[in-house]
Amino acid sequence: MPATSPEPSDMDGWRDERRDDAVAAFAASIPALYRNEITLDPDVAAWADRIPGAPVSLFLWGPLGVGKTHSAWQATRRWIAAQFAGAYRGTPTVQTWRSTSLFDALRPDDSGGTPKQLMRALQTADLLYIDDVAAARVSPTGWTQERLYEIFDERYINQLPVLITSDVQPGQISPIVGERVTSRAAEIFRGGVVHLGGADRRKAAAA
Numbered sequence: 001m002p003a004t005s006p007e008p009s010d011m012d013g014w015r016d017e018r019r020d021d022a023v024a025a026f027a028a029s030i031p032a033l034y035r036n037e038i039t040l041d042p043d044v045a046a047w048a049d050r051i052p053g054a055p056v057s058l059f060l061w062g063p064l065g066v067g068k069t070h071s072a073w074q075a076t077r078r079w080i081a082a083q084f085a086g087a088y089r090g091t092p093t094v095q096t097w098r099s100t101s102l103f104d105a106l107r108p109d110d111s112g113g114t115p116k117q118l119m120r121a122l123q124t125a126d127l128l129y130i131d132d133v134a135a136a137r138v139s140p141t142g143w144t145q146e147r148l149y150e151i152f153d154e155r156y157i158n159q160l161p162v163l164i165t166s167d168v169q170p171g172q173i174s175p176i177v178g179e180r181v182t183s184r185a186a187e188i189f190r191g192g193v194v195h196l197g198g199a200d201r202r203k204a205a206a207a
């Protein structure tokens with residue numbers, strides 16, 4: 001055994017340290033409003049903690065202000081921690097995007113195409129989280145929808161998780177993302193659609 005490889009007895013402590021570092025680094029990137037830990041919906045918690053039988057991907061939808069975005073950030077933090085259970089595969093890569101910024105970033109640059117490095121990162125990251133997928137209300141161009149399809153298709157083929165929040169249900173995103181993405185999404189999120197209900201927490205806080 002090479003001298004650098006930790007003894008099995010040290011392995012758990014070593015891995016826990018890597019996990020804590022990865023979780024702390026991600027937690028520092030969470031927007032301040034969504035940084036405090038909250039009690040997650042049981043289905044969201046099952047996805048985040050990689051409970052056996054939990055779906056690969058999660059589509060979290062519901063009305064404005066019920067805590068979708070906050071849940072998604074906190075679920076992602078827990079999902080990262082859960083990646084360190086079992087065989088050590090390194091620190092997971094996570095891409096987090098607001099949909100409007102993502103659609104902007106996918107538009108052709110001066111060279112006439114979407115940057116290849118960005119496409120690759122979106123296709124291969126261990127987790128892709130897109131917040132408020134239908135926020136734009138105005139559909140992005142066919143070009144952007146086609147890039148989105150390439151991202152969803154590649155991730156689906158490789159069974160790589162996608163986390164989405166949305167104020168409309170999965171069947172209603174096609175005016176924004178197009179028919180092809182919607183049809184892929186139906187497969188990606190099969191068994192992983194969670195509805196968050198309840199009152200608007202922003203109004204409750206203001207009252």
Ligand SMILES: Nc1ncnc2c1ncn2[C@@H]1O[C@H](COP(=O)(O)OP(=O)(O)O)[C@@H](O)[C@H]1O
Binds near residue numbers: 039065165201
């Ligand atoms: N479980 C929770 N406990 C306390 N505050 C919460 C909880 N979930 C969300 N919030 C707060 O409620 C507000 C709305 O949450 P947000 O996630 O932005 O809603 P949505 O994305 O569904 O519109 C935010 O200020 C958020 O921090």
Ligand SMILES: [Mg+2]
Binds near residue numbers: 068069070132165
């Ligand atoms: Mg939100």
